[in-house]
Each structure stands twice: as C-alpha cells, then as structure tokens.
Amino acid sequence: xxxxxxxxxxxxxxxxxxxxxxxxxxxxxxxxxxxxxxxxxxxxxxxxxxxxxxxxxxxxxxxxxxxxxxxxxxxxxxxxxxxxxxxxxxxxxxxxxxxxxxxxxxxxxxxxxxxxxxxxxxxxxxxxxxxxxxxxxxxxxxxxxxxxxxxxxxxxxxxxxxxxxxxxxxxxxxxxxxxxxxxxxxxxxxxxxxxxxxxxxxxxxxxxxxxxxxxxxxxxxxxxxxxxxxxxxxxxxxxxxxxxxxxxxxxxxxxxxxxxxxxxxxxxxxxxxxxxxxxxxxxxxxxxxxxxxxxxxxxxxxxxx
Numbered sequence: 457x458x459x460x461x462x463x464x465x466x467x468x469x470x471x472x473x474x475x476x477x478x479x480x481x482x483x484x485x486x487x488x489x490x491x492x493x494x495x496x497x498x499x500x501x502x503x504x505x506x507x508x509x510x511x512x513x514x515x516x517x518x519x520x521x522x523x524x525x526x527x528x529x530x531x532x533x534x535x536x537x538x539x540x541x542x543x544x545x546x547x548x549x550x551x552x553x554x555x556x557x558x559x560x561x562x563x564x565x566x567x568x569x570x571x572x573x574x575x576x577x578x579x580x581x582x583x584x585x586x587x588x589x590x591x592x593x594x595x596x597x598x599x600x601x602x603x604x605x606x607x608x609x610x611x612x613x614x615x616x617x618x619x620x621x622x623x624x625x626x627x628x629x630x631x632x633x634x635x636x637x638x639x640x641x642x643x644x645x646x647x648x649x650x651x652x653x654x655x656x657x658x659x660x661x662x663x664x665x666x667x668x669x670x671x672x673x674x675x676x677x678x679x680x681x682x683x684x685x686x687x688x689x690x691x692x693x694x695x696x697x698x699x700x701x702x703x704x705x706x707x708x709x710x711x712x713x714x715x716x717x718x719x720x721x722x723x724x725x726x727x728x729x730x731x732x733x734x735x736x737x738x739x740x741x742x743x744x745x746x747x748x749x750x751x752x753x754x755x756x757x758x759x760x761x
Contacts, residue, residue: 472569479538482545483558483594490555490595497595500659504593507666508585514670519581527579530572537565556597563590584669592662605657608690615690616645616697625701636701645700657689663728667735677738684734692727699723 477484491498512519541561543551566586570579613632620627626637634645664685668678 476566480541480558480562483541483555483562486555487559487594494595497659500662501593501595504589504662507662508589508593511585511588511669512582515581519578522577524573524578525575526573527571527575530568530570533568534565534572535568537561537563537568540564554597556594556600559590559594563587588662588665588669592658592665596658601658608657608686608693611690612693612697615694616701619694619698620701623698623702627701634697634701645697657686660689660692660724660727660731661685664731667732671735672739680738681731681735685731688727688731688734692723695723 487501491500491502538561541558544554544557544561547553563586567579567583570582570586574582609632613629613634617627617629617634620634620636628635628637636643636645661682664682668681672678672681
C-alpha cells in the first residue's frame, strides 16, 4: 500500500484540482462570468466550493479513520461523466448543450474520482458535500428555475399588492404586474420579470442547507429549517416589491434599473437574522433529558470545606 505524507497529499490534491479546472475550463469560465455579471443572483456560487470543502473538513477525522480502498468501478463512472460533459459542450445541435448539463456531468465525474481513489466508505462521506456543490454551485437557467418559482412569484405579487393596498396606495394588479398610480401617472412593477428576488431563493436555500448541516443535529430540524427558507424568501420578495412601490411615490426611477437588486440585498440582512432566529428556535424547541441514573451536577455553595 502506498503511504503519502501530508505534504505529498497536498501537492497531489493541487495537481488534481488544476487538472480538473483545465478539463472543465469552459464550464468554470462560464460560471465565473455568470457570478460576476449577476452577483445578487449567482455570486454565492463562487463561495459554494469552499463551503463544500468545509463540510469535508468537519468530517476529516472520520474520512481518514481507516485506509482508503480504491474501487475500480469509479473508472467507468469517470469516463461516463467526461463523455457527458463533452457531449453537452461540443455535441451535435440536437443534444442538450446546457450549462446545467455540464455541471451535472462534472458532478458524476467527481463522484467517480472519489470512488476510484478513496473507495466506497470515504465516498459516502463525500456525497453530501458533492451534492451540495452540484445543487448550489452553478447558475440555474431561468427555464428550469421558473418551473419552481412561478407560483412563488404569484404569491409575492399578491402579497405585495395587499400590503400596498393596505398602505393606501392607488394600485391595480394584473397577474404579476402591479401598477401604482402616482398623481394619475402609472408606474409598473413586473414581479415576474424584473424581480430577481425569486432567483435569490436559490442562494437562500444554499445558506439554509449549510446552516442546517453545521448548526443542527436532528434530521427533522434540518428539514424544517431548509423548508422554512421558502416562505422567508417569499416574504423577502413581498417586502422588496412593497418597498419599491412605496419609493415610486417619490420617483419612478426607484422602480426601474438596478435598484431592484439593491433593495433585495438590503432586505436580505433582516431576513438572514430572522432565519437564524428560526434555527435557534428549532435548536431549543426540545431539550434532551439527562440519561436515566445520571447524577445531577453538584452545586457550588462558595464555602471552603
């Protein structure tokens, strides 16, 4: 069995990482450009690989507790992943030439590499960090995202409409388009197209999964916290549209341009604090009872014996 020093492992890991970046450069470059072009929506994808690495670091003792036992079943899986990536990048026009198809192919390749180098036991430990990267480490196309967020945008539009109506604004709603009348002049807020808040849902869920994985221990607590990210994200978007509607009373420019994203980022701060409050509540909802037969801790009375 080959024995490697920590320095040799680090060098081998760096070489493997450089090779992967070179092989999948088209995807990596495209993903970085997505994140830089739309930081409010996809900027988090640049951080996700480091979060996945942190997940592995948390289980490092378990990962190296036993010797790795390479499994040659990983080789055909790697070949399948690379072939799928090539097809999704350079394939015929009838094939799915898609950014997310490339990302999924890279995930398959990484799974095969882990199985080939580390074996089944260690690969099982790597599955969650790998799945986390595949789900949240790439920009998701609008066509795919709309399948999930369309109904949520409807709820956001209706919620904002109700709040603006209660505030006393002259407003009309037609589907996801809200029209605010200021001195008789209409200003439109298109929740479906102009609001990137629903795309922020992905970033919010990525954050929720990371917090749940590191801050909670029970499966039901983790599932509840991740599920809570959906109504919190919808609430953020309602408040965002409401804020834009109110600000349009002063200037219609507030309802257009990049100000949409700015307002969304502002509302993410209290939303994050609220989300952390939900985690605290779930974490303290039930307190483990002391083990049967355990002696209570002795109280110090402050007097010398």
